[in-house]
Amino acid sequence: MLNKTTTLTEFLLQDERRFKKATGNFTLLLTAIENAVKIIASHVKKSGLVDILGSAGTTNIYDEEVQKLDKFSNDILVETLTKTGHVSAIVTEELEKPELIKTDYGEYVVYIDPLDGSSNIDVNLNVGTIFSIHRKPDNIKSDADLLLKGSDQVAAGYVVYGPSVMFIYTCGNGVNGFTLDPSIGSFLLSHPDMKVPETGKSYAINESYYHRYPEYIQKYLDFIKKEDEETGKPYTLRYASAMIADIHRVLIKGGIFLYPENSKSPNGKLRLMYEVNPMSYIVTQASGSATSQDNNPLEIQPKSLDERTPIVLGSKKMVSEFLSFLK
């Protein structure tokens, strides 16, 4: 049996057959996201040439206005999701207000971080796209109707634009990873049934904020850097300053990612609706742990669409070791 020949579309259709009442609309939605991220990937790969092609706010050699990559990514995702007709609203980090879409059959609402870690573009480091999919609430009369808990997500995923482009998603039946084969333009199943290793050797946190962290975080950081052969300490610091890259490492090798509360940002920096919820859903679906100051982030009732929340994600044993410092 040839391996790695299952495309994302084939996998989605097989996955969909599990749901007897499936209508194919979910597959259409994920395929729209797939098409959008392929376009984004091709522009990310050329980003180093933007100055030759024309930097944001100027026109390129084809005399076209060149957009900043995060705005471009947002526009592509909004356009492709709208065209499906199956999306009633899009909440995105790039827009002040939700994009409400007139459609007679929009059964989904999508929350996106179109280009997470976009400051990495200029130094040619990993960036990504994060998405979270909910069923449309009965009515969408105001933003309040879009404040849905992470535990209500029907699907979540991210795309990491790195040495290879990978598409990782869950719809509640485990986590699967697909790698883009640029020679055929298809995402192929490369990481079936991904599981976060029980423990790991690395930790990801912005250590430069050490003196801003509460005492229990400082004590935890001091502890994991002390020599202790038996427990494999000190842990190794690996921080990509792009959540998708740091959490992708956790999915592959185990480890722990922390963006906690600190004296400058009492709720941390990461957004609940389109960063914390989708990534917590993915990590927990892959048998890892997620905590927000000892609460389940997926059970937080959002108070605003751009709400931030502290988050720690990773290998079960490492997250419980972290929590022992909180208690």
Ligand code: P6P
């Ligand atoms: P800091 C990227 O800007 C981002 O939103 C996340 O992807 C990343 O984990 C975090 O911010 C990095 O923030 O404060 O360490 O620069």
